[in-house]
Amino acid sequence: MTGFLLRRLLSSLITIWFIATATFFVMHAVPGDPLSNEKAVNPEIRRHLEARYGLDQPVLTQYGIFLRNMATGDFGISFTQQNRRVNDIIREHFPVSALLGVVALVIATLGALLFGALSAQFRDRWPDRTIMLSVIFAISVPSFVLAALAQWGILSLNKAAGFTVLPVAGWGSWRHLIVPAVVLGLGTMAYMTRLMRSSMLEVAQADYLRTARAKGLGSLRIFVFHHMRNALLPVVTVLGPAIAAVTTGGFVVELIFSIPGLGRYFVQAVQQLDYTVIMGTTVFYGAFLVLMVMLVDILYGLIDPRIRVGK
Amino acid sequence: MSLHEPLLSIEALHVHIRTAAGIVQPVRGIDLQLEAGETLAIVGESGCGKSMTALAVMGLLPVGGSVAAGAVRLSGYRLDNLTESGWREVRGRRIGMVFQNPMSAFNPTMRIGEQIAESLVHHRHLDWDHAHRRAVALLDRMRIPDAATRAQQYPFQFSGGMLQRAMIAMALACGPELLIADEPTTALDVSVQVGLLELLRELQTETGLAILLITHDLAIVAEIAQRVAVMYAGQIVEQAPVDALFAQPAHPYTAGLLQSLPERHEGAGPLSAIAGTPPDLLQPPAGCAFYDRCPAALRLCATAAVPRVEISATQRALCWLRHPAVVGSGAVPPLAEQQGSES
Ligand SMILES: Nc1ncnc2c1ncn2[C@@H]1O[C@H](COP(=O)(O)OP(=O)(O)OP(=O)(O)O)[C@@H](O)[C@H]1O
Numbered sequence: 259m260t261g262f263l264l265r266r267l268l269s270s271l272i273t274i275w276f277i278a279t280a281t282f283f284v285m286h287a288v289p290g291d292p293l294s295n296e297k298a299v300n301p302e303i304r305r306h307l308e309a310r311y312g313l314d315q316p317v318l319t320q321y322g323i324f325l326r327n328m329a330t331g332d333f334g335i336s337f338t339q340q341n342r343r344v345n346d347i348i349r350e351h352f353p354v355s356a357l358l359g360v361v362a363l364v365i366a367t368l369g370a371l372l373f374g375a376l377s378a379q380f381r382d383r384w385p386d387r388t389i390m391l392s393v394i395f396a397i398s399v400p401s402f403v404l405a406a407l408a409q410w411g412i413l414s415l416n417k418a419a420g421f422t423v424l425p426v427a428g429w430g431s432w433r434h435l436i437v438p439a440v441v442l443g444l445g446t447m448a449y450m451t452r453l454m455r456s457s458m459l460e461v462a463q464a465d466y467l468r469t470a471r472a473k474g475l476g477s478l479r480i481f482v483f484h485h486m487r488n489a490l491l492p493v494v495t496v497l498g499p500a501i502a503a504v505t506t507g508g509f510v511v512e513l514i515f516s517i518p519g520l521g522r523y524f525v526q527a528v529q530q531l532d533y534t535v536i537m538g539t540t541v542f543y544g545a546f547l548v549l550m551v552m553l554v555d556i557l558y559g560l561i562d563p564r565i566r567v568g569k
Numbered sequence: 570m571s572l573h574e575p576l577l578s579i580e581a582l583h584v585h586i587r588t589a590a591g592i593v594q595p596v597r598g599i600d601l602q603l604e605a606g607e608t609l610a611i612v613g614e615s616g617c618g619k620s621m622t623a624l625a626v627m628g629l630l631p632v633g634g635s636v637a638a639g640a641v642r643l644s645g646y647r648l649d650n651l652t653e654s655g656w657r658e659v660r661g662r663r664i665g666m667v668f669q670n671p672m673s674a675f676n677p678t679m680r681i682g683e684q685i686a687e688s689l690v691h692h693r694h695l696d697w698d699h700a701h702r703r704a705v706a707l708l709d710r711m712r713i714p715d716a717a718t719r720a721q722q723y724p725f726q727f728s729g730g731m732l733q734r735a736m737i738a739m740a741l742a743c744g745p746e747l748l749i750a751d752e753p754t755t756a757l758d759v760s761v762q763v764g765l766l767e768l769l770r771e772l773q774t775e776t777g778l779a780i781l782l783i784t785h786d787l788a789i790v791a792e793i794a795q796r797v798a799v800m801y802a803g804q805i806v807e808q809a810p811v812d813a814l815f816a817q818p819a820h821p822y823t824a825g826l827l828q829s830l831p832e833r834h835e836g837a838g839p840l841s842a843i844a845g846t847p848p849d850l851l852q853p854p855a856g857c858a859f860y861d862r863c864p865a866a867l868r869l870c871a872t873a874a875v876p877r878v879e880i881s882a883t884q885r886a887l888c889w890l891r892h893p894a895v896v897g898s899g900a901v902p903p904l905a906e907q908q909g910s911e912s
């Protein structure tokens with residue numbers, strides 16, 4: 259287990275380094291430089307700025323400085339927001355994104371387990387058909403359309419009720435949180451529901467389930483410890499991709515619902531070519547996702563003894 | 570009801586499995602009785618309905634499967650029309666079952682000890698601690714070395730032979746009267762097989778357990794069983810005490826099986842497995858199911874429903890050759906001569 263952890267940690271670090279390097283060179287390859295955005299910069303000021311940001315150095319030197327800064331967790335200063343350090347932007351706005359993401363993921367996972375198990379239990383009957391139809395809808399409709407639909411729904415609801423049942427956008431209370439979280443988690447929930455359903459159906463055919471019944475055990479024990487527990491394994495393996503989907507999906511949802519999360523700042527930074535913010539948040543998001551995938555792997559190891567004990 | 574009830578009684582049992590292609594009939598009218606403490610073996614080649622018979626007794630037929638006719642009784646009580654909660658009182662508690670493939674018959678994410686202990690917690694209402702200790706004792710009784718450590722391990726850490734023994738421990742945990750063992754020795758090497766059979770015999774003398782042993786290996790039958798039922802295409806074609814069956818097989822199929830035993834094989838030629846394949850159980854033939862492969866077939870075998878003939882008080886066969894009308898008419902030479910003339 260310790261060896262497994264160390265190997266996993268090392269490969270995570272290499273992946274993060276790779277993401278940072280790719281970010282750096284891709285940003286260098288895009289046409290223009292951070293200063294070309296400003297209209298008619300005085301050459302002297304321009305030189306001064308270039309020196310300040312190290313842009314007059316050879317690329318490899320810049321890369322070295324960049325790596326050193328990343329390694330010490332210093333992401334630099336924003337180009338477009340006066341005197342704001344990228345670290346502060348992340349520190350301030352990431353918790354908002356994280357809260358939204360966690361709630362979305364919890365809703366998605368619990369919903370998927372419930373609906374997946376239900377639809378397997380009622381295979382080919384109306385609950386199954388209803389759920390599977392909704393799944394196809396949720397997977398095929400893009401999240402910005404879902405978000406718009408949800409806002410339209412809230413508006414109609416508020417109008418019908420005559421007062422503000424739920425806010426249409428903004429941030430501050432659980433009432434602001436709940437609809438964006440559902441919208442954000444819906445695609446993931448749909449995908450995981452389908453997986454849970456097929457996994458439940460597969461385990462239902464397994465020899466060991468017949469063994470459990472041959473022992474005359476109670477149906478609840480069979481369902482929880484023999485059926486569910488084994489059906490969960492494939493679902494846990496997609497938690498990593500699910501976290502990635504919720505994180506990247508957050509960019510759009512935060513924008514539409516005016517939620518002051520890091521995703522919204524990232525999109526803004528891209529629009530404004532705010533180099534330090536783009537690089538800082540990209541590397542941060544990359545590292546975050548790599549870390550999450552690693553945690554999911556460890557979680558999987560805890561659930562599946564063949565991995566935990568085998569290694 | 571008669572005074573004496575056999576422990577297990579299977580009466581005119583028919584099993585149907587509904588599939589996309591039609592209704593499969595893996596069991597077509599089986600009669601079997603098993604007394605307490607007795608070992609009865611069911612033999613027959615792959616696909617003849619051995620496992621389906623066992624699963625029907627346990628009420629665990631696959632999806633689409635059902636008992637279409639007949640009855641299964643345990644000490645006189647009907648099993649085949651039990652409710653789910655009624656079955657829970659029987660399964661694991663009065664009948665233990667050992668499944669065909671030990672590798673896939675254990676829950677991969679649960680410790681072996683817990684899989685044995687959970688039966689005890691459920692049926693005997695032991696607390697988990699106590700149940701775990703009993704599980705370790707059972708594993709130890711099955712000659713699994715270092716049972717306490719082994720009980721903490723998962724199925725993938727066990728070898729096939731050990732899993733097989735752990736499964737017997739699991740099936741016997743609650744002290745059932747009947748053990749159904751479906752091919753308990755396939756996929757084991759010979760020395761392990763012998764050890765397992767000895768163990769079963771020991772347990773039987775200790776506890777008075779009855780065993781319904783399913784196998785396609787006649788050598789194992791000779792080793793452990795008192796009576797044999799030979800199955801072919803969903804029917805029992807011959808039933809007899811082991812000695813009688815080996816000495817004087819009454820059915821041509823049994824004779825063929827015996828001939829394919831290595832130690833009975835004379836001459837240098839290859840082992841003579843019976844040529845041909847069994848009939849389609851989607852559309853079983855009207856006459857004898859063995860007709861296509863039978864070296865002694867008569868013309869009437871193809872179309873006339875085959876009679877069950879009592880050879881002796883303990884031996885019966887499903888074959889026209891033994892029917893008094895055929896034997897008395899002198900129309901056919903005895904079985905041995907006929908086979909001899911063919912080679
Ligand atoms: N789920 C199923 N659906 C349809 N047909 C089935 C199903 N399971 C088994 N059968 C058919 O029922 C027949 C009897 O199967 P069974 O498993 O009882 O054979 P068996 O004698 O145990 O063979 P083996 O020695 O290979 O275990 C076979 O012909 C098989 O094709």
Ligand code: SF4
Nearest residue numbers: 857860863870888889
């Ligand atoms: S009934 Fe006829 S075909 Fe069938 S086994 Fe007997 S002799 Fe052969």
Ligand SMILES: [Mg+2]
Nearest residue numbers: 619620669751
């Ligand atoms: Mg079988």
